[in-house]
Amino acid sequence: MNPTLIIPSRRQLFVGFFSIGLSGFGGVLPLAHRMLVQQRRWLSEEEFTELLGLGQILPGPNIVNMSIAIGARFHGVAGAGLAVAGLMLAPLVIVLGMAVLYDHYRNLPDVQGTLHGLASAAAGLLLAMVLRMGEKIERHPLALLMAMLTFIAVGILRWPLLPVLLLLGPVSIWLAHRRQRQGGERC
Amino acid sequence: MLILLSLLASFSLFSLMAVGGAVTLIPEMHYYVVESHHWMTGQEFAALFAIAQAAPGPNVLVVSLIGWKVAGLAGALVATVGMCGPSSLLCYYVARLWQRFHASPWRRAIERGLAPLTIGLVAGSAMLMSEAANQHPSGWLLCAASTLLAWRTRINPLWLLAGGALLGLSGWL
Numbered sequence: 257m258n259p260t261l262i263i264p265s266r267r268q269l270f271v272g273f274f275s276i277g278l279s280g281f282g283g284v285l286p287l288a289h290r291m292l293v294q295q296r297r298w299l300s301e302e303e304f305t306e307l308l309g310l311g312q313i314l315p316g317p318n319i320v321n322m323s324i325a326i327g328a329r330f331h332g333v334a335g336a337g338l339a340v341a342g343l344m345l346a347p348l349v350i351v352l353g354m355a356v357l358y359d360h361y362r363n364l365p366d367v368q369g370t371l372h373g374l375a376s377a378a379a380g381l382l383l384a385m386v387l388r389m390g391e392k393i394e395r396h397p398l399a400l401l402m403a404m405l406t407f408i409a410v411g412i413l414r415w416p417l418l419p420v421l422l423l424l425g426p427v428s429i430w431l432a433h434r435r436q437r438q439g440g441e442r443c
Numbered sequence: 444m445l446i447l448l449s450l451l452a453s454f455s456l457f458s459l460m461a462v463g464g465a466v467t468l469i470p471e472m473h474y475y476v477v478e479s480h481h482w483m484t485g486q487e488f489a490a491l492f493a494i495a496q497a498a499p500g501p502n503v504l505v506v507s508l509i510g511w512k513v514a515g516l517a518g519a520l521v522a523t524v525g526m527c528g529p530s531s532l533l534c535y536y537v538a539r540l541w542q543r544f545h546a547s548p549w550r551r552a553i554e555r556g557l558a559p560l561t562i563g564l565v566a567g568s569a570m571l572m573s574e575a576a577n578q579h580p581s582g583w584l585l586c587a588a589s590t591l592l593a594w595r596t597r598i599n600p601l602w603l604l605a606g607g608a609l610l611g612l613s614g615w616l
Contacts, residue, residue, distance in 0.1 A: 377608070
């Protein structure tokens with residue numbers, strides 16, 4: 257362990273993730289990075305990248321996976337539970353409060369209009385996410401082909417996700433592995 | 444009770460299919476709650492997604508809203524636990540082996556192999572949500588503007604959501 261790093265107590269774990277949960281809008285990761293690495297110094301830059309890789313490689317919400325891994329690293333099962341509870345608790349209460357209001361007032365024409373606008377803007381955020389990811393995608397014909405096939409299968413043909421993942425996942429991973437060996441990359 | 448069990452089973456399965464986060468599951472969730480069970484309309488689904496985006500916290504909360512719409516507070520809790528439970532258990536155990544696995548060339552291959560799939564899935568989600576959310580040409584125009592601003596500038600997405608909501612309130616859509 258790096259001596260300048262701080263080991264959080266259980267309470268600090270909960271409070272730290274509580275504040276991450278409350279302050280992130282439409283994506284909590286950049287914020288989590290700033291807090292965990294720069295402000296509170298629970299993790300080094302390398303450790304953060306390593307845990308992010310773990311969160312991305314496993315199924316499930318990335319930030320939830322990260323909070324599990326970080327909580328577990330410091331305080332085992334209790335730490336993992338506290339970190340996730342801290343992350344989810346306040347946002348869950350807020351979002352359900354919004355949902356109750358929506359249900360109560362959703363028949364008012366003003367509210368319908370507002371939600372239409374909100375939904376259109378939110379769909380735009382998703383499209384922007386695709387464009388940003390597209391800028392970062394590996395420029396290899398096979399990688400692009402895999403992305404296209406996935407999009408066609410799930411987005412256009414509307415195939416169920418499970419068979420698509422079971423079919424394309426292993427193929428895509430194997431192709432990536434082959435590219436690495438051909439490229440002679442060392443990891 | 445039966446509905447809660449159905450929610451728990453479905454979302455537990457979704458949890459293990461969420462390659463790259465909850466957003467990749469939108470087509471699958473849409474099929475389950477809108478097309479297969481008719482628990483809500485496509486427009487309601489789009490509205491719930493938008494509310495989840497406008498609230499603080501992780502994007503996975505859209506799952507809580509869907510559960511709430513289907514079966515109230517119990518539905519919200521069951522859907523959330525289903526969505527986070529299995530993946531969290533898996534993550535907890537893998538995290539302990541991670542040090543050893545971390546240097547393996549297969550880890551990089553899995554990351555590199557899954558990245559294109561994630562983009563394809565998010566693109567499918569984005570297409571579905573755009574079709575559900577944009578009822579009129581004016582909606583598509585607003586959606587395109589929000590896309591461009593979010594993609595090309597560093598503006599806080601909340602401003603875009605607020606702007607969209609205000610335009611909708613003004614009756615422009």
